[in-house]
Amino acid sequence: MKVERKCKIVEKTRMGDAIYLTLEAGDMVRTSFKGPGQFVHIKCGDAQLLRRPISVCLCSEDEPGDLVSIVFEVRGEGTAWLAEREVGQELDVLGLAGNGFQLEADKRCLLVGGGIGIPPMLGCASYFDRSTAILGGRSADKIILTDRFEVCCDKVMVATDDGSLGHHGFVDALVRQELEQDKDYDYVLACGPKPMLRNVAKAAQEFGVKCLVSMEERMGCGVGACLVCACDMADGSRKHVCKNGPVFDAEEVDWNA
Amino acid sequence: MPDMKVNLAGMTMKNPIVVASGTFGFGREYNEFFDLGELGGICAKGLTLLPREGNPAPRIAETPMGILNSVGLQNPGVDAFIKEELPFLRQFDTKVIANISGNTPEEYGIMCDKLAAAGVDMIEVNISCPNVKAGGLAYGTRPDLAAEVTAMARKHAGSVPVMVKLSPNVTDITEIAKAVESAGADAVSLINTIRGMRIDVNTRRPVLKMNTGGMSGPAVLPVAVRMVWEVANAVKIPVLGMGGVAKGEDAAQLMLAGATAVAVGTSLFADPYAAIKVRDELAAIADRQGLASVRELTGGVKPW
Ligand SMILES: Cc1cc2nc3c(=O)[nH]c(=O)nc-3n(C[C@H](O)[C@H](O)[C@H](O)COP(=O)(O)OP(=O)(O)OC[C@H]3O[C@@H](n4cnc5c(N)ncnc54)[C@H](O)[C@@H]3O)c2cc1C
Ligand SMILES: Cc1cc2nc3c(=O)[nH]c(=O)nc-3n(C[C@H](O)[C@H](O)[C@H](O)COP(=O)(O)O)c2cc1C
Ligand code: FES
Numbered sequence: 001m002k003v004e005r006k007c008k009i010v011e012k013t014r015m016g017d018a019i020y021l022t023l024e025a026g027d028m029v030r031t032s033f034k035g036p037g038q039f040v041h042i043k044c045g046d047a048q049l050l051r052r053p054i055s056v057c058l059c060s061e062d063e064p065g066d067l068v069s070i071v072f073e074v075r076g077e078g079t080a081w082l083a084e085r086e087v088g089q090e091l092d093v094l095g096l097a098g099n100g101f102q103l104e105a106d107k108r109c110l111l112v113g114g115g116i117g118i119p120p121m122l123g124c125a126s127y128f129d130r131s132t133a134i135l136g137g138r139s140a141d142k143i144i145l146t147d148r149f150e151v152c153c154d155k156v157m158v159a160t161d162d163g164s165l166g167h168h169g170f171v172d173a174l175v176r177q178e179l180e181q182d183k184d185y186d187y188v189l190a191c192g193p194k195p196m197l198r199n200v201a202k203a204a205q206e207f208g209v210k211c212l213v214s215m216e217e218r219m220g221c222g223v224g225a226c227l228v229c230a231c232d233m234a235d236g237s238r239k240h241v242c243k244n245g246p247v248f249d250a251e252e253v254d255w256n257a
Numbered sequence: 258m259p260d261m262k263v264n265l266a267g268m269t270m271k272n273p274i275v276v277a278s279g280t281f282g283f284g285r286e287y288n289e290f291f292d293l294g295e296l297g298g299i300c301a302k303g304l305t306l307l308p309r310e311g312n313p314a315p316r317i318a319e320t321p322m323g324i325l326n327s328v329g330l331q332n333p334g335v336d337a338f339i340k341e342e343l344p345f346l347r348q349f350d351t352k353v354i355a356n357i358s359g360n361t362p363e364e365y366g367i368m369c370d371k372l373a374a375a376g377v378d379m380i381e382v383n384i385s386c387p388n389v390k391a392g393g394l395a396y397g398t399r400p401d402l403a404a405e406v407t408a409m410a411r412k413h414a415g416s417v418p419v420m421v422k423l424s425p426n427v428t429d430i431t432e433i434a435k436a437v438e439s440a441g442a443d444a445v446s447l448i449n450t451i452r453g454m455r456i457d458v459n460t461r462r463p464v465l466k467m468n469t470g471g472m473s474g475p476a477v478l479p480v481a482v483r484m485v486w487e488v489a490n491a492v493k494i495p496v497l498g499m500g501g502v503a504k505g506e507d508a509a510q511l512m513l514a515g516a517t518a519v520a521v522g523t524s525l526f527a528d529p530y531a532a533i534k535v536r537d538e539l540a541a542i543a544d545r546q547g548l549a550s551v552r553e554l555t556g557g558v559k560p561w
Pocket of ligand 2: 220226227228277278279280302303304326328330356383422448449450472473474475477499500501502520521522523524
């Protein structure tokens, strides 16, 4: 059961270029939580017709209302409008949408987040026990929430493209290194730009570890009715990011599309 | 409360608000938000004889108060609709309108046979979808081809009313409307999407992978009102008006222009309850104007 409701902003923090908002969301988590990695579809003012999909970072059942936090960067007019909202104001939110990383909480996972794909991995880190996180970004200021990951994870590693923090290079090098050293992972879970996801999926496949990825596509309805958010599958079919995803089995995805 | 019942080509609806084809899937998703029985009717996602995966993404681009889409008729095919989706839709106290597209007149005929046998309340014949390279556009832009497809559908639809969906991408929409009326159409619906394009200035790439797409949403409402007005004045068969309806007043405009009923599409993406709100606001307008029935709005415009 999905809901569309007004959600009050109860917390706003800046994290480098990103903005962290916590929303009071009524019974949204109680009625529609399926696993970490779902998203909310947010109306960004009257000037933008379409809602904007933003991944859930953390969410919990709570009183007086469930809590949902999101982290986003300004990319265009919609997210610019969102960035101007302040604590106490309300947002029109549809959610929780999509399927998320639907696995049992006792699975041991290697979590890989790239750039603005880092925040949804925090939801995974707090949901799955004993996980390891690999966080990547262009430079040190893009690596956010590390302290929070350190609380939830057994181990946290960082890679930056420019070498300003952690490993100098891409996350998939760290993924290979970790899977080489530790054969005890059930899954690799990843969220980030598509080229990163492709590389991480390849690394996981090399080590025979199952990999789930969170995909992005432009959306309309956000609920599976309009069929605009098509994602090409390896078998030639087209699935929908908002309904069948955003989380897909990496082997299902056509990485050449 | 004014009487909200309307009769569209023999099909009685509890209210004049339906949802537009392609914006509502087969109803399952929005049934998580409200009871589908609240709607006058549901135009289901466009069907083809065989399943189609549609066009590559991106399939949507935002425009000022509108969108462009290039879904390309992704659908499971008419047989899967009849087997898996129709029984679901049939549970609700609302009219089910199947929407069909074909590559040849014969395909339209076969689909009508199947749908009439399965029992839908109406068949909406899409001759105007601008997304599919084969067929699609050509039927809707030439009176003779539009008439041929209409006659074929009418012949195979048995007792089920046939509504032909018109394309706005023509010089004179009344010509097509008259042609399909003569060929036996029981109603017409309009407007389908208007061809458009958006370009990303930095990459110099069109936003849509198909380069162009069909425009819908509030920005197209005035075009829809004008075309409904022209068509309603040119034919005797009833009109289902659509294009950009977001509030009760928009629906009232289309009805005053001559529509018997009104469809809500793109507005659902902004607000999943849009169709219900349009219905309630329309009722409030009729009430405020002291009308006994919402039907009194149809064709009530007083042109200068
Ligand atoms: C499932 C999912 C989860 C996401 N999670 C996050 C997140 O946690 N944090 C975050 O910062 N961003 C996230 N994004 C990306 C975010 O949706 C876009 O940055 C945002 O829609 C841009 O809107 P805009 O108006 O600022 O930009 P504009 O470029 O002006 O937007 C124009 C149109 O394109 C769409 N669009 C543009 N970029 C994207 C994109 N990357 N993905 C999908 N649609 C896009 C917009 O929604 C809008 O309809 C996510 C996207 C998806 C699909
Ligand atoms: C995503 C999308 C898919 C559509 N698919 C179909 C379709 O399959 N068949 C059809 O006849 N019209 C289709 N349409 C057109 C709509 O039914 C409607 O005619 C048009 O969008 C104008 O109404 P609106 O502005 O209220 O959306 C589609 C429109 C959209 C936005
Ligand atoms: S956005 Fe409408 S189906 Fe995914």
